[in-house]
Amino acid sequence: MSTAPQAASQDPQAAPASSSASPETGTARVKRGMAEQLKGGVIMDVVTPEQAKIAEDAGAVAVMALERVPADIRKHGGVARMSDPDMIEGIIDAVSIPVMAKSRIGHFVEAQVLQSLGVDYIDESEVLTPADEANHSDKWAFTTPFVCGATNLGEALRRIAEGAAMIRSKGEAGTGNVVEAVRHLRQIKGEIARLRGADRNELYAAAKELRAPYEIVREVAELGKLPVVLFSAGGVATPADAALMRQLGAEGVFVGSGIFKSGDPAKRAAAIVKATTFYDDPKIIADASRNLGEAMVGINLDAAPDAERFENRGW
């Protein structure tokens, strides 16, 4: 469902010649390529245009618009949904970096609304209350690319089969505790390494075990990586957390509650950006970590029952 291409060439004979074939929007290369541009960067959760500006000024590569940050969703409960369109448009107008926004899992109408608002990426997110407990949205049906969460390789590949153009390891959002982010990223990277070591005969059984299409499994085995960009999310609260995820193989990080639930958001945001760029330089990470004020308090996950874990949503 590509929208009509704009600005088609009118003067093919002009020198240097303009392109002849009509432009194509919403291709896999354009959708996945967008995420490639975000690599090495930090994507920050924001709930107002003012927060979006703080994030952009701190060096965020994109912002994620949502109704409440995950820590507040966790605290206040209730059904968490797509943000108010006015708020999303306010955020789009406030910044020039890409704007992402969350839809509920399987709520393809929220996704249609987000596409019509012109967001640059849709996050079909377990942080919001799922709308469908069997089906995720068909993401091929959209011009706007999607990012989805995954706790393991099979989940990541099922999302890619449905059309996701970017994957984030889920972690456990709104906790300020990086333990689940580490678990999920290690899980995904470890399973990729095992596929890489498998011989061709083993890939059919691997696809069955992963409950993912054979073609994508074979692609991952050949590439030694996902066919789309892999970020980490869910629990990053400090510069060192961000650098840890990068050293573990994440191509960038999402930071949610960790910034705007801390004592000095602007300073912490800039510090996390620095540590994400120089993730392998402990001196720079040390400097970035100085005098940041209070970090978000965080939640010890041993105390969180399974039913309260966002990571168990999606399949």
Add this chain to the structure above:
Amino acid sequence: MAGEDVRIGVLALQGDVREHLAALAASGAAGVPVRRPEELAAVDGLVVPGGESTTMSKLAVLFGLMEPLRERVRSGLPVYGTCAGMILLAEKILDPRSGQETVGGIDMIVRRNAFGRQNESFEAAVDVRGVGGGPVEGVFIRAPWVESVGAEAEVLAEHGGHVVAVRQGNALATSFHPELTGDHRMHRLFAEMVRSVS
């Protein structure tokens, strides 16, 4: 094959660095990531990749790379910028964010995100002057275009009536991303530019 005779850096503050390194390798040039002034000093040419131009500009200033970059480009270091990289090589941005700086190198004014947001991003074939073998595969992602060029800058390609590729001396810039395709002709052209001055 020319062999890995020149060292070409890829500015690795943020963006699609890996794709540029792969495209350079496929073009017979040794690509190395550049994040520090001493790494910049050791290269024969530099690619400024696609990414977020505001973020890249901020990080370049923050980590003391902006002045060394300007100095080396002024003294003739061959540079190639794609998308955000094109914006960083422009002398002027039409609609900069407050405090957004550029390296410069090409006398042109660019408009950021000129082709629209992600939903308007597209692929199209682009004829590039001086690149033989038919049109180049152009992937345009929230791409800028060039509003105007100075007398020294040569327009290499247009799309939809807008300038999307420019060369001025040793500096090359495209609105689109050849590094996201298997078509390495732009990288081969740049590697030749680097060899001719090394």
